[in-house]
Amino acid sequence: MQTKLSPQHIREILKEVKDPEIPTISIVDLGIVSDIRVEDDTVFVELTPTFAGCPALKIMENLVKFRLLEEGIEHYEVRTSFDKQWNSDMISEEGLLALKKHGLAPPVRHCGNLDLTVLEHTPCPYCGSENTELRNPFGPTLCRSIHYCNNCKQAFEGFKPVD
Amino acid sequence: MDFFNESHVRAAKELLYKMADDQLIIGHRNSEWTGLGPILEEDIAFSSMAQDKIGQSEHLYALLHELGESDPDTVAFTRNAHQFHCCQLVEYPIGEYDFSLMRHFFFDMAELIRFDMLRNSSYEGLANIAKKYKGEIKYHSMHANTWVQQLGKGNEESNGRLQLQLDTYWNHALGIFEPGPHENILIDAGIFEGEAALQKNWLEAVIPLLEKADLQVPDTSKWSPVYGGRTGIHTAYLQPLLDEMTEVYSIDPSADW
Numbered sequence: 001m002q003t004k005l006s007p008q009h010i011r012e013i014l015k016e017v018k019d020p021e022i023p024t025i026s027i028v029d030l031g032i033v034s035d036i037r038v039e040d041d042t043v044f045v046e047l048t049p050t051f052a053g054c055p056a057l058k059i060m061e062n063l064v065k066f067r068l069l070e071e072g073i074e075h076y077e078v079r080t081s082f083d084k085q086w087n088s089d090m091i092s093e094e095g096l097l098a099l100k101k102h103g104l105a106p107p108v109r110h111c112g113n114l115d116l117t118v119l120e121h122t123p124c125p126y127c128g129s130e131n132t133e134l135r136n137p138f139g140p141t142l143c144r145s146i147h148y149c150n151n152c153k154q155a156f157e158g159f160k161p162v163d
Numbered sequence: 164m165d166f167f168n169e170s171h172v173r174a175a176k177e178l179l180y181k182m183a184d185d186q187l188i189i190g191h192r193n194s195e196w197t198g199l200g201p202i203l204e205e206d207i208a209f210s211s212m213a214q215d216k217i218g219q220s221e222h223l224y225a226l227l228h229e230l231g232e233s234d235p236d237t238v239a240f241t242r243n244a245h246q247f248h249c250c251q252l253v254e255y256p257i258g259e260y261d262f263s264l265m266r267h268f269f270f271d272m273a274e275l276i277r278f279d280m281l282r283n284s285s286y287e288g289l290a291n292i293a294k295k296y297k298g299e300i301k302y303h304s305m306h307a308n309t310w311v312q313q314l315g316k317g318n319e320e321s322n323g324r325l326q327l328q329l330d331t332y333w334n335h336a337l338g339i340f341e342p343g344p345h346e347n348i349l350i351d352a353g354i355f356e357g358e359a360a361l362q363k364n365w366l367e368a369v370i371p372l373l374e375k376a377d378l379q380v381p382d383t384s385k386w387s388p389v390y391g392g393r394t395g396i397h398t399a400y401l402q403p404l405l406d407e408m409t410e411v412y413s414i415d416p417s418a419d420w
Contacts, residue, residue, distance in 0.1 A: 051299055052292075053218020082222065082288075085295040114298070116305050136204040137302050138211035146204070162298040 005073070007036040010043055013071055017063045020056050021141055022159075025098040027060055031090025034081065042075040043068060048086045050162070051142040087112070088161045099159050100125050105147065107161035114163035122158045124149035132156075167286075171352050172230055174345030175286055177248070178355055179230075181343070181393050182277070183223035184249035187239055188401070189270055190216030191408050195257045205260070208306055212267075215299050219292075226288050240412040244402040250392040252335040254401040264314070265328035268307040269336035269369070275304040276364045285353035308372055315376025326378055333381050337362070337388035 014033055015026045027033055027047070035046035045064055049057050061078050068076045088107035091099070096106040105125045108118050119134045122145075129151035136146040137160070145158045167175065193213035200206025224235035232238055252270060257263045278300055281293035314321040340362035349355040370380055391397070 049295075051215065051218065052222055052296060053214040053216070055214075082291040082295050085291060087298060114301070116301060136207060137306055138204075138208040140207075142211055142214055142299075146207075160302070163301075 005038045005041065005043060007038060010036045010038070010045070010068075013067060014045070014064060017060070017067050020059050020063070021143075022099065022102050022104065024102040025091075025095050027064070029092040029095030029098060031092065031095065032060070032086055034084040034086075042077065043073055045076065045078045046083070047078070047080045048082065048084050049080060050086050054142055087163050088159070089163075091159075103156065104144065105156060105158035107159050110161050110163050112163055114161055118161065119145060119147075119158070122147050124152060125156055125158075126154065127152040167352075170345070170348050171354065174343075174348040174352070175289070175354055176227060176230055176232065177343050177345055178349060179223050179227050179289070181248040181250070183220045183227065183238075184247045185253050185270075185274075185339075186216045186220035186223065188247070188249045188404065189253040189266075190214075190220060191404060192253065192255075192257055192263075193267075196263065201260050209263070212303050212306070215303070219296055219299070222292055226292070229288065236412075240409045241416070242405075244397045244405060245395040247395065247397065247401060247405075248393050249397075249401075250335075250339045250341065251389055251398055252332065252338055252392075254392075254398055254404060255332075255335075256400055259324075261314075261324040262328050262332070264307065264310055265325060265332060266336075267303070268311050269332070270339065271300060271303040271307050272369050272372075273336075273339050273361065273365050275300045276368060277361055280356050280361065280364070283353075284355060289354070311372070311378075312376045315373075315378050322377055325376075329373070329378055330381060333385075334387050335389045337386060338390055338392060340365070341388065341390040341393045343393060 011028060011033070015028045017027045019025050019027060019030055030050070032047050032050060033045065034048040035044070037044040047060060047064070057080055061080060064078045065076065089109055089111065091107065099106045103125055105122045119137065121130045122132055122134070123130050124132050127149060129149055131150045133148045133150065134145065135148050135155065139146045139157055143160055145160050146155065147158055148155050190213045193209045193216060196206060196209035198206065200209060221235050224238050227238065228234050252266060255266070275297070278293040278297045281289055282297065284290040284293065311325065315325055340358040342358045346357045350357045373380055
């Protein structure tokens with residue numbers, strides 16, 4: 001039986017914390033929960049930023065704290081660290097589907113060696129066509145790029161692959 | 164930082180200050196394109212890069228804080244121009260798009276290479292940050308190179324405008340690599356391979372790209388790096404930028420945001 005304070009249990013709890021800018025994906029599936037430790041009765045959670053300038057960082061730290069408090073966990077430490085560096089391959093399979101559900105083209109898997117020319121033919125999240133164009137490597141948030149689908153004739157956003 | 168002796172800490176601080184100040188100031192300049200970009204996409208691009216750079220500078224200031232300096236906000240918002248260690252290239256006003264693009268190309272190619280080199284730093288905190296930033300800066304250098312190629316090979320006017328900026332600011336670009344007082348310590352301790360190595364790598368990367376864009380690099384006889392920024396000697400443009408950047412903070416420095 002899992003105790004309430006096992007790292008596995010905490011991970012399950014944190015699956016209910018969503019990215020404030022992409023509410024279909026949990027922070028666990030986004031891959032930013034880099035460490036969960038339980039020492040005595042204190043829970044330590046470490047987050048690693050997707051982008052260094054992401055304005056949602058502090059908000060996500062607070063969302064984690066609120067969620068732990070809701071579970072009656074009063075002793076906790078939540079911090080952001082670069083000890084483990086996020087890259088887009090850390091998004092889970094479930095996370096990729098969640099991004100698509102939000103209308104974002106999921107990032108391609110790069111296995112640590114990303115050639116940015118893949119952005120030129122990012123599959124359209126609406127029709128699946130690869131007959132697409134990169135319009136801008138920068139978008140409405142730091143983690144998004146802007147594309148156009150020549151097949152279904154509409155603009156779409158992608159979640160940037162990062163290595 | 165057990166493995167650092169005092170001379171290592173001094174050298175690491177000098178390196179961190181110049182990197183963080185470069186990013187804060189170029190970030191602020193990039194943000195000045197918000198609402199003014201020649202096309203909407205460029206408006207978004209420069210604004211996004213501004214957010215990246217300022218975010219990146221904050222984490223470098225946080226490393227300085229770990230080494231005993233004041234907290235990031237105090238360091239960023241309470242110093243005067245002569246206390247900044249940014250290179251002069253980053254402090255110039257945004258000018259026209261041709262200047263901002265050329266500066267963006269010069270600077271971000273140097274950043275890409277600097278952080279790539281720092282991934283192997285013996286200073287673990289800095290190596291971790293470098294591994295993280297490289298993926299972000301890759302987008303910045305790609306953006307710069309895409310436009311330099313398009314406009315360099317565009318028409319006579321676009322090529323001529325970029326060539327003029329290249330000629331005018333080449334020596335300022337070389338000023339990025341102004342050697343510091345602790346280069347040998349950084350190199351011997353494995354913290355950083357040094358500014359001379361960075362400049363060499365930068366030249367090997369940018370010259371072929373500029374030539375591919377039909378742009379000519381000035382003859383080496385005309386190379387005369389513009390130094391001074393790293394030791395607090397700045398153009399008249401930096402202090403007004405700092406005054407504007409810190410205007411709200413200065414109203415009530417003790418305010419809790």
